């Protein structure tokens with residue numbers, strides 16, 4: 684199991700893990716992200732917002748998977764415009780929406796394959812310690828896993844890259860409430876015991892405020908507001924106003 688984070692430790696402590704400044708993402712003439720600015724010093728930042736507000740596009744810009752303009756700095760260094768493999772090498776790992784595990788590979792093969800790309804302090808055995816359920820399922824194929832197990836595998840695979848920044852796009856999508864609670868506890872514990880920063884895209888407000896230190900709200904491609912997670916958790920009216928979602932409100 685891993686005790687420290689070399690990728691983050693390489694950088695001056697004063698630099699924010701992620702600083703996004705006036706980011707634009709366009710698909711043809713449509714602007715999915717418009718002049719978005721965000722600061723993630725350390726810890727966990729959740730981006731919340733309804734469908735189609737530009738959250739995934741922002742993540743894809745950070746990982747280099749879509750072209751963008753503006754600035755994206757990782758521990759002070761500009762990464763916007765770099766190809767995805769170079770951004771990954773700088774310590775950015777991504778758990779995409781839908782998890783995307785391989786049908787033909789077992790759990791163990793997934794983890795050992797990821798471990799070949801970057802040998803850091805995380806090992807497949809460390810991942811099994813973090814997610815004992817995966818150890819029980821180590822010889823099962825990716826699609827024989829439940830949604831929660833697939834999510835654990837996608838997170839484990841990302842951790843094996845020893846990221847200094849972990850991006851997660853809607854990790855709770857399709858998961859049972861009990862699994863969502865377990866996932867929240869795991870992410871809180873990861874954030875507490877490592878220096879890895881986490882950028883979480885989430886429509887489940889309860890989960891977002893449970894896991895994150897601060898929350899950014901995206902509306903129509905813009906980051907309209909950033910606040911401490913506790914402030915959003917305490918303000919039901921604000922939740923309704925920002926999200927317009929009753930069912931996933933905190934405390935509902």
Ligand SMILES: Nc1ncnc2c1ncn2[C@@H]1O[C@H](COP(=O)(O)OP(=O)(O)OP(=O)(O)O)[C@@H](O)[C@H]1O
Pocket residue numbers: 710713714715732733734735736737738739740741
């Ligand atoms: N590849 C694409 N080509 C064209 N338009 C796209 C593409 N991907 C996203 N869009 C559009 O960009 C806007 C933002 O989409 P995006 O997926 O970033 O939002 P989101 O907040 O992540 O929503 P969701 O939660 O539904 O994934 C939407 O209007 C979407 O239709």
